[in-house]
Amino acid sequence: MRIDIVTIFPEFFRVLDLSLLGKARQTGLIEVTAHDLRDFTHDRHRTVDDTPYGGGAGMVMKPEPWGEALDAIVGDGASDALLVVPSPAGEPFTQQLARELAAEEHLVFACGRYEGIDQRVVDHYATRMRVRLISLGDYVLNGGEVAVMAMIEAAGRLVPGVVGNPESLVEESHEGGLLEYPSYTKPAAWRELEVPPVLLSGNHGAIAAWRREQQLERTRRVRPELLD
Numbered sequence: 244m245r246i247d248i249v250t251i252f253p254e255f256f257r258v259l260d261l262s263l264l265g266k267a268r269q270t271g272l273i274e275v276t277a278h279d280l281r282d283f284t285h286d287r288h289r290t291v292d293d294t295p296y297g298g299g300a301g302m303v304m305k306p307e308p309w310g311e312a313l314d315a316i317v318g319d320g321a322s323d324a325l326l327v328v329p330s331p332a333g334e335p336f337t338q339q340l341a342r343e344l345a346a347e348e349h350l351v352f353a354c355g356r357y358e359g360i361d362q363r364v365v366d367h368y369a370t371r372m373r374v375r376l377i378s379l380g381d382y383v384l385n386g387g388e389v390a391v392m393a394m395i396e397a398a399g400r401l402v403p404g405v406v407g408n409p410e411s412l413v414e415e416s417h418e419g420g421l422l423e424y425p426s427y428t429k430p431a432a433w434r435e436l437e438v439p440p441v442l443l444s445g446n447h448g449a450i451a452a453w454r455r456e457q458q459l460e461r462t463r464r465v466r467p468e469l470l471d
């Protein structure tokens with residue numbers, strides 16, 4: 244999988260050199276490149292924003308630098324890449340959407356700032372490639388970078404070979420539509436708190452049944468809408 248990110252804060256994505264995704268990058272499973280949008284400006288101040296037509300607070304990101312940056316990544320014609328634009332107005336990011344992103348060969352993330360990117364950028368690239376506006380959740384961020392980091396982590400870990408033990412991807416929260424069961428490890432007693440005895444029983448059928456019941460109880464209590 245190839246991932247390109249366009250942002251005015253490319254150093255924000257240095258953290259992707261660490262941990263699981265760092266290893267996936269070293270093995271070539273996932274190739275991540277962050278591009279500085281200001282490298283595609285031509286004025287002394289490397290300007291990427293301007294006042295909004297129609298008035299209103301804040302600034303809007305100019306289309307020209309975005310056009311040059313995205314053309315440098317996907318060329319000047321049609322592209323099979325998927326352009327992902329984080330936006331408060333986007334479709335909700337879910338585990339299912341993470342699976343869909345994980346199946347893509349080439350993802351291009353456009354990280355907006357200020358009040359967002361001139362709409363014509365999305366409208367233009369929608370004539371040349373698939374474009375999806377995606378929202379991390381119903382709260383307001385200052386830009387797309389945090390959302391892109393979450394999307395790359397959620398999708399990247401689903402790419403075959405990235406997570407050592409694929410079984411660990413199955414019994415997670417939101418896999419299979421339920422929240423995950425509680426987990427325990429040694430010691431068997433800690434600050435007078437005991438591990439549930441069934442987990443020490445060695446009875447794999449009883450353990451599986453207990454875990455399933457825990458998933459259902461937790462989902463009913465915390466996220467009942469997932470059971471609809």
Ligand SMILES: N#Cc1c(-c2ccc3ccn(Cc4ccc(CN5CCOCC5)cc4)c3c2)n[nH]c1N
Nearest residue numbers: 329330355356378379380382383384385386387390
């Ligand atoms: N993913 C994701 C996100 C984002 C996100 C993603 C990308 C950008 C680029 C700029 N921003 C700042 C911004 C904040 C609020 C608004 C709404 N405006 C409506 C009219 O009144 C002014 C305010 C617009 C832009 C972004 C925010 N926020 N929350 C998510 N789940």
